[in-house]
Amino acid sequence: MKIAVIGLGLIGGSLAKDLKERGFATYITGNDVDEKNAQDALELGIVDTISTMELAVKGAELVLVTVPVSAITALLPQILNNIDSQTVVVDFGSTKEQICQAVKTHPKRQQYVAAHPIAGTEKSGPAAAVNNLFDNKTTIICEKELSAAKALQVAEVLFKTLNMNLMYMEAREHDVHLAYVSHLPHVISFAMVNTVLEAEKDSQFLFRLAGSGFASLTRLAKSSPDMWAPIFTQNASHVSEAIDLYIAELELFKRLVNKKDATMLHRMLERSNEVKNVTDASRS
């Protein structure tokens, strides 16, 4: 299958690697507004050629859109304008409501499948691309009733090739859930780093004191601002609500700390321990 990958960062690059190696992609045309990213992807053998967005999508059977969500909203109508009548377009954005809204009334809406493959690392750029990034993870497909049966089928084969599990839901429902399980964790990590960098101005000191707990909490704070600032603004209302609930939980925690109420704190920590059932099971 001839594929165009629009956006050659960690996601686009990792995707291209797997699709080529697994025989799903016969020829990959890449595009990136960042010329260095494009050149790197070509030199790394991630794509077969580099082209303008218009030419890349014109000849492709499948177009994969792996740019920040603000760029998806802006580009998606243009991509649909430029594709052939049989081409299928799938985006990989971490928000879905505004992206779906941007093409809701587009005459080629049926050729588009709104997707969110939940995978990534804190790294960015084509040099950070890795094989098997998507294996055994989940893709959420939204508004499937607005995609043609054939387009949906192509997308489903794509995600099976990536060894992903599929879930279907409404765009709004997606954005609410992701606010809690992904966007809030990122806010938490970004805000924690800023708090600690402010409190521990002597970074030499921080170096030596920070244990593995600090490292695991701050990993997400290394994530790309280009990717994440638009996610927070596109999913603003749900993210804001999640932050509010989280602050309320912290306030409760603080009250128990101030009262030195070890019994109630113990109970709260026991409740938190229940997360073992979630992440240990999902990793096995």
Place this chain on the structure above:
Amino acid sequence: MKIAVIGLGLIGGSLAKDLKERGFATYITGNDVDEKNAQDALELGIVDTISTMELAVKGAELVLVTVPVSAITALLPQILNNIDSQTVVVDFGSTKEQICQAVKTHPKRQQYVAAHPIAGTEKSGPAAAVNNLFDNKTTIICEKELSAAKALQVAEVLFKTLNMNLMYMEAREHDVHLAYVSHLPHVISFAMVNTVLEAEKDSQFLFRLAGSGFASLTRLAKSSPDMWAPIFTQNASHVSEAIDLYIAELELFKRLVNKKDATMLHRMLERSNEVKNVTDASRS
């Protein structure tokens, strides 16, 4: 050297393994209020024998206290009451101010070294004990002027054997720093899990949606309530202040999200990215 390990959990167990294998400990007597822990440690070969606290410390040249900080505060005076005149006692507690306070006027205060080796995992119990847990990490020694030169020397050889780097500071200074780099990250993780478990009541759903970001933020929330509830209450004022600063950072974040101010959000995330300089360097 004949060693007594009071508290046979993850820390006491890991410690005993390394000290035995590295030839520092010739004979280890263990003690744990939890009889199952004590029996497990004996069966796993972590200790040579099990004894009462009084008998364990009586015959030992070095006593290592690896119980929750509330138990350290309670036990330490009793341990000092029971030791011989040449025995050295070192604690491994994550707080230092209240622990130091508990033995400040004890006639054998000089035989005690107040330490905090910054190492651990979210697991607990002797079965979770691992080798090399302490290698290349940092130990903070507090109030060193209150320990006899000989006691300090024994402690320093102990931590060199564990391949640890040493820092010295006042107990209060220790507790302030640790509030930010360790206790706050734990509060953050515990509170996040409780928020998300509340919002996502269908845990089957959470299973499938939670990506690696969620997993890395929630690892600390699996930590032992027995260990952490007392840390939060012993370091209450500094932890409370750290939570306040953190909430202020979250509120700022939320305001920018509500205003959809992508430019300022981008700037905040760039600032967070500076943590790469801290954790990447400290890991290498």
